[in-house]
Amino acid sequence: MSGSTAVHGEYRAALRNNRLGLWLFFLSESFLFIGILVTRFYLWGNTRPELNQLNGLLVTIVLLLSSFTMNRAETALVQNDRKTFLNSLLVTVVLGLLFLAGVIVFEWGGHIRPSDGAYGAVLFGMTGMHALHVVSGIVFILIVWNNGRRGLYSSEQHWGVEACAIWWHYVDLVWVFFYPALYLMGQAIR
Template sequence: MIQLSQVSKVVQRHPFHLVDPSPWPFVASLAAFTCTIGGVMYMHAYANGQFVLTCGFSILFISMFVWWRDVVRESTFEGHHTGIVQQGLRYGVILFIVSEILFFFAFFWAFFHSSLAPAIEIGSIWPPKGISVLNPWEIPFLNTLILLLSGCTVTWCHHAIVANFRSQAILSLSLTVVLAILFSSLQVYEYKMADFRLSDGIYGSTFYMATGFHGFHVFIGTVSLFICLIRLIQYQLTQQHHFGFESAAWYWHFVDVVWLFLFVSIYWWGGL
């Protein structure tokens, strides 16, 4: 005789997705906490700080991979992402992007607090004496063009998916991933060529925290778009169901807009 609880599990009479218990939120939170501890240890030159930071990032990356794998399976193969579920996911992504905006708001606040009224300890001038700032019209401006072009290609991909132009969608998303990798490579090169470091006073702290945190967002966005590219090649993104790509595209446009503020305020105005 079939129990009533078993029948209710087999026959779902609502459009919502009640997710099964998962260990990945707990593992990801521990990994994020490990990253925080490791980052503080590394920045203050504690022993094994870099090792703790690397371990935290590794566990976080693995938990992201297996968590996304479960979400993709629920969406593509189990059919749990109904219209109402997708609407809830959209609200969640919007709230997540708003929280990231507040992160960058704090970094910009710190930058303008120090630059608009420089303390007497740094000579009451900005940039502080002894800091050789980067030329904004070299690598930063090139990176600006690259990131804006990647925003165009990811929009092209979105329209191609909606219009069911598969070859155009694959081409445009591949170009977006290549441009994202090029941006990150140029930023790493820029960091190596810079004459100041994170430990060089308030300028180095605000510069590397703002641009480095943005660079981390570029890395996360690149991974997201690359996974979307793999799913697109495997016919997992359709005209009606492509929210995974849509959320990655929203995130990428957010990264574009933040970089414009970084370029104008920190690279250009901050280096005058």
């Protein structure tokens, strides 16, 4: 038995634990987001406030594009293309920041305040909780980018990159449910 095989076996066991743990965490987080969606349908019912539709569509497109660049980063690492890996991570960060800017500057800066009844509370609650998760994803990507720059991930062993990528996809997926619940479903009330 060579030493490297033992290390490899240990890494595989840890990887199996880590993957199951992360997916269980997603399951747990899903209950949080389902709870928020339940709040939206309980309080808003079949109505929604008038929101800036163009802004909503643009931030959604930006966030979905960022999922593509995140995937590109991970695939590039597997193929040992370090330059594309690092650059794609940075592009993902920029897209994430653009999304945040769209939500915070244009949506939160609109005519609705947090204290404006159920419309204000749910709008800021949903976008705020999601934005918090986007911020955590951006911090995570920057950590992975820094460690990747120093060559800590190989094309075979890169759990940190994998976790970061699926976390980012998960946060995007949440928005795929939040966007229609905020912008599309129900009758817009003026």
